[in-house]
Amino acid sequence: MNRIQQLFKTKSSGVLNIYCTAGYPQLDSTLKVMKALQDNGAGIIELGMPYSDPLADGPVIQESGGVALQNGMTLKVLFEQLKIMRNTAGSGITVPVILMGYMNPVLQYGFEKFCADASATGVDGLILPDLPIREFETEYGPVIRKYGLDFIFLVTPETPEERIRKIDALSTGFIYAVSSSSTTGKDKNFSEVELYLQKLQDMQLKNPVLVGFGIKDKITFQSACKYANGAIIGSAYIKALNENPAVGETTKKFLESILK
Template sequence: MSRIQDLFNRKKDHVLNIYCTAGYPKLNSTLEVMRALQNNGADLIELGMPYSDPLADGPVIQASSTVALANGMTIQTLFEQLKEMRSSAGEEPIRVPVILMGYMNPVLQYGFEKFCADAAAAGVDGLILPDLPEYEFETEYGAVIKKYGLDFIFLVTPETSVERVKRLDALSTGFLYAVSSSSTTGKDKDMGDVSAYLQKLQDLKLKNSVLVGFGIKDKASFEAACKHAQGAIIGTAFIKALDGQEDVKGTVQQFLKKVLQ
């Protein structure tokens, strides 16, 4: 059983996944941010691999990617940073599940199988690659992902047909990522409008747990998302909170306290 599946077996609701950009706010901030998230209540960490043309990301996350790339973050550098993250030697190990989120272009440049092998060796648990099509996943890449024991998470939207939702649920492992609306990250959402969509997903009795993303930013939106899903993903609001902050640990602590208490 993967760490992600174990998490959902142990915790049936209010699972909090926090998105952070690798190499932001500073090149060597990655593990400091991850440890602070773990220590202050995050159940899962979604680590964004910065890319110059991120299709699903709004301006805040795009800007954090631009900063991280300027800082010198690459996939190779990221794996160097993560290689000791599960080790008890030195600083505190990361125990929570870690997902890499990114786009196919830099992964293919790195080498897809090498990427999966290095991710698994570093202790990464799963992947979110929004621009990996279902067909290519089934015919080529899914077998490689499975070979290295990585979970793969597909995204669904309110416009995704019931048939396709069921198909993507069958292909996903770990959880299913329910985008709250068909837009980029960071847009404000009326969670009341989202609830009918989430209720529809709940009624389908899907194989995977569902986490809601896009527009979750505080305690109220987190609680609203959790009414019809196992948990939620916060990204843009967290990146905003980190912007310009020198005290990473204190900033993370304050942010998660406002969401969880």
């Protein structure tokens, strides 16, 4: 049983997944941020791989990615940083870690090399929103599975039921339920979101469901958790780090505001 399965076996509700950008606010912040998130209650860490053209990301995450790229973050640098992630003598990260990013830099790095290096450093899963289902089935899925990585697909309120069923059959780890078809960081009408999440719950999918986009505080987190196994927060946390780059202090304060 891998770390993601283990997590959902022991905690079926209220799972908090926090997104952070690798190499932000400083190039060497990656592991400090991850450790602070783990120490303050994050159940999953979603580590963003900065890219110059992030289609699904709103301005806050785009800006953090731009800063990280200027800081010198690359996939090569990231894997160097993550080498000690699971060492008890190093960072001692024990929670599931997911890499989120886009196909272009991954293909430039070499897809199989990327999966091999991710697996070797202790990464648990991947979110690549611009990897089409057909290409996943025919070309990339077997490589991802070869290295023991989970792959997380996204669904939206507009995704037809038949496609949701297919995604549920192909996904491992969990399903990322996007609260609406927009970019990250936008405010949402959560009464509408709840109807959509209730529909997903009624479908009795085999994978756990985490909700993302527009989750920013205790109220939206609790609302998202009513009909899902947990929620994903990204822009609000990045914004907090932007306002106060003291990683330990900011992370503690931010997670306490969500979980306490």
